[in-house]
Amino acid sequence: MMEFGIKGSAECLIMNVRTTKWVSSAVHSQALSSTRMSEPRITQALPELVTEGLLSAEQAERIRARYAQPQEQSGNRLLLLFSILGGLLIGLGIILVVAHNWADLPRWLRTALAFLPLLIGQCIVGYAVVRRSESAGWKEGGAAFLFLAVGACLALVSQIYHIPGELDGFLFAWSLLTVALLFVPGALVATLLYIGTITWYATATRSSSWSTDNFPWFYLALLVPALVVYLRAWRERGTSVGFFWLSLFISVSIAIASQLFWTDGRMEIALAIAGLATAYCAVPFAHIGKSLRTGTFPTIGMLALLGVLVFTSYRDSWSSMQHDRELEPGELANVLVQWAIGIGAYVWLLRVRKPFEGTWLPETLGVLVLAYAAAMISPVAAAVLVNGWLLLLGIQAVRSGLEHDSLSRMNLGLAIISGTIALRFFDLDINDALKGVVFIALGIGFLVMNLRLIAQRKKHGHA
Amino acid sequence: MRNALILFGAMALAQWLLPLWTIRERESVLREGTPFLFRTAPVDPHDPFRGEYVALRFALEDSVIAQPDPPFAHDEETFVVLGTMDGAASIASVLRTAPTDTKNYLRCKTIAWPFTMDSLSLRVELPFDRFYLEESTGRRTEDLMQQRNVEVGPELPSYAVVRVLNGAAVIEDLRVGDRSIQEWMREK
Numbered sequence: 001m002m003e004f005g006i007k008g009s010a011e012c013l014i015m016n017v018r019t020t021k022w023v024s025s026a027v028h029s030q031a032l033s034s035t036r037m038s039e040p041r042i043t044q045a046l047p048e049l050v051t052e053g054l055l056s057a058e059q060a061e062r063i064r065a066r067y068a069q070p071q072e073q074s075g076n077r078l079l080l081l082f083s084i085l086g087g088l089l090i091g092l093g094i095i096l097v098v099a100h101n102w103a104d105l106p107r108w109l110r111t112a113l114a115f116l117p118l119l120i121g122q123c124i125v126g127y128a129v130v131r132r133s134e135s136a137g138w139k140e141g142g143a144a145f146l147f148l149a150v151g152a153c154l155a156l157v158s159q160i161y162h163i164p165g166e167l168d169g170f171l172f173a174w175s176l177l178t179v180a181l182l183f184v185p186g187a188l189v190a191t192l193l194y195i196g197t198i199t200w201y202a203t204a205t206r207s208s209s210w211s212t213d214n215f216p217w218f219y220l221a222l223l224v225p226a227l228v229v230y231l232r233a234w235r236e237r238g239t240s241v242g243f244f245w246l247s248l249f250i251s252v253s254i255a256i257a258s259q260l261f262w263t264d265g266r267m268e269i270a271l272a273i274a275g276l277a278t279a280y281c282a283v284p285f286a287h288i289g290k291s292l293r294t295g296t297f298p299t300i301g302m303l304a305l306l307g308v309l310v311f312t313s314y315r316d317s318w319s320s321m322q323h324d325r326e327l328e329p330g331e332l333a334n335v336l337v338q339w340a341i342g343i344g345a346y347v348w349l350l351r352v353r354k355p356f357e358g359t360w361l362p363e364t365l366g367v368l369v370l371a372y373a374a375a376m377i378s379p380v381a382a383a384v385l386v387n388g389w390l391l392l393l394g395i396q397a398v399r400s401g402l403e404h405d406s407l408s409r410m411n412l413g414l415a416i417i418s419g420t421i422a423l424r425f426f427d428l429d430i431n432d433a434l435k436g437v438v439f440i441a442l443g444i445g446f447l448v449m450n451l452r453l454i455a456q457r458k459k460h461g462h463a
Numbered sequence: 464m465r466n467a468l469i470l471f472g473a474m475a476l477a478q479w480l481l482p483l484w485t486i487r488e489r490e491s492v493l494r495e496g497t498p499f500l501f502r503t504a505p506v507d508p509h510d511p512f513r514g515e516y517v518a519l520r521f522a523l524e525d526s527v528i529a530q531p532d533p534p535f536a537h538d539e540e541t542f543v544v545l546g547t548m549d550g551a552a553s554i555a556s557v558l559r560t561a562p563t564d565t566k567n568y569l570r571c572k573t574i575a576w577p578f579t580m581d582s583l584s585l586r587v588e589l590p591f592d593r594f595y596l597e598e599s600t601g602r603r604t605e606d607l608m609q610q611r612n613v614e615v616g617p618e619l620p621s622y623a624v625v626r627v628l629n630g631a632a633v634i635e636d637l638r639v640g641d642r643s644i645q646e647w648m649r650e651k
Contacts, residue, residue, distance in 0.1 A: 114482065115482070159595040179474075180471065183467075
């Protein structure tokens with residue numbers, strides 16, 4: 001999990017020629033970090049290597065020194081881990097105890113108990129800010145506990161006075177009262193909890209009435225502080241594991257929330273999704289030369305683009321366009337914003353990457369716009385265009401995989417090609433035996449290509 | 464450091480003020496408000512943070528009220544003056560402005576739907592809808608209030624005891640027959 005990021009096939013797929021150096025340095029740093037993780041095995045093997053004469057005693061000692069971790073650092077990490085786990089577990093425990101609802105206790109006692117965890121949490125965070133500003137353990141553990149204590153306090157007051165209101169209102173109040181924790185003490189775990197809470201708020205708001213245009217507009221305002229924290233972390237600690245988690249939460253949160261501003265299906269919505277997905281795919285190009293852990297963005301972007309392409313590869317998707325209803329004003333705003341983000345990202349990409357250089361995924365947005373225009377005249381033409389593009393994407397990924405000696409990229413390409421062919425075969429009313437032959441051919445194709453790449457690796461001494 | 468402390472202080476203060484403000488308002492209603500009995504029927508959902516509760520549907524919300532002239536629109540704020548009929552709360556009048564001669568009124572939203580081609584039927588949405596319960600008592604409460612699976616003899620009416628003061632309301636208790644729901648639960 002910790003190695004997620006640059007090595008994923010999605011990011012490899014969007015790599016271009018100019019970024020090769022960046023990727024190789026990133027892979028190198030990933031390799032280093034994974035080597036560090038297996039440090040005990042390396043040091044354990046040293047005596048054997050010395051005995052066999054493969055290493056001199058001096059070399060072995062230098063390797064040992066290279067991978068030795070300062071005792072203090074490893075102790076601090078352990079303290080940090082236990083602080084976070086302690087804060088989270090105690091906070092969650094309090095919420096569960098509160099959810100039991102101790103109706104037999106007098107009201108004044110329950111009210112006092114509601115504020116006790118809050119007071120303790122504030123004292124811990126206050127102490128961390130004033131006296132232990134250098135200690136990540138105090139800040140992270142204290143902020144995580146305070147975040148959950150605020151939720152417990154609100155929940156208990158709601159219970160005691162039977163305050164009406166659905167879950168979305170509760171989550172909204174909770175988010176507002178904890179947003180400052182993103183900056184003071186600026187804790188990572190509290191930020192992740194905050195992003196999770198505002199995403200839940202947006203989903204709860206929308207799911208309370210899917211059929212209306214009750215869109216979670218406040219989510220956008222609540223997201224701004226999280227984005228500020230994210231961009232700051234991008235500059236200051238983009239290579240850290242913590243930044244990977246921030247990238248994961250932010251990318252998933254925006255991907256989910258951006259889908260909560262529709263009331264019903266419409267073709268323009270598919271194109272809007274492709275717009276945002278294009279921007280997601282462009283994220284790694286914003287830090288060429290720096291191996292930041294932003295891998296979740298292109299992974300989600302690639303999956304979304306492939307999803308849209310599969311959906312629009314059906315003729316019926318385009319032919320039903322004529323019967324679509326008018327877009328609601330909120331939906332129209334969302335479509336336009338996501339298109340603008342996608343087009344803006346593509347135009348920006350032209351500064352660092354030539355069209356069709358490396359991967360062709362970013363060009364998908366243009367193909368979909370062309371297909372949309374073609375569908376006005378002929379839905380069949382639009383579907384043919386999309387299917388052709390899917391096959392081209394697959395072929396290009398296979399070629400790129402073979403060139404760069406990447407099994408994952410080659411298999412992704414093969415999966416796109418065979419998936420497209422399989423989908424069209426299910427559409428067509430043709431003989432089952434013929435379908436079977438084609439599937440066997442696809443399976444053989446997979447095997448042959450993989451064997452070929454493995455043989456190529458052996459030849460070059462990789463395997 | 465100074466800015467961080469100011470931000471932290473403001474956050475800590477807000478974390479106290481919002482719940483305290485809510486408590487202050489509710490406590491004054493509980494202390495000074497007039498109790499009314501609202502006939503109710505429950506369903507039994509669960510909230511992940513606040514635990515089990517019975518969602519209450521009130522008979523009063525089903526009463527169709529005569530539209531004044533000019534008529535109320537849908538989702539309009541209104542002031543509902545309460546009276547009593549056969550011991551239960553009833554609607555005495557529906558006003559556009561807060562009454563000055565009584566404290567026994569609720570601030571509600573209107574529900575207005577087309578009744579005939581040229582008229583809207585009028586109902587009101589009460590500003591309370593749930594009663595939180597101890598864990599694992601929701602189903603039994605619902606059964607009790609709907610007279611299912613329980614030997615309580617002839618059907619007993621269920622009521623929410625609600626304190627009302629100057630537009631605000633707090634549910635004080637839930638009653639089945641003449642006993643509090645807590646008393647029923649202690650019997651199990």
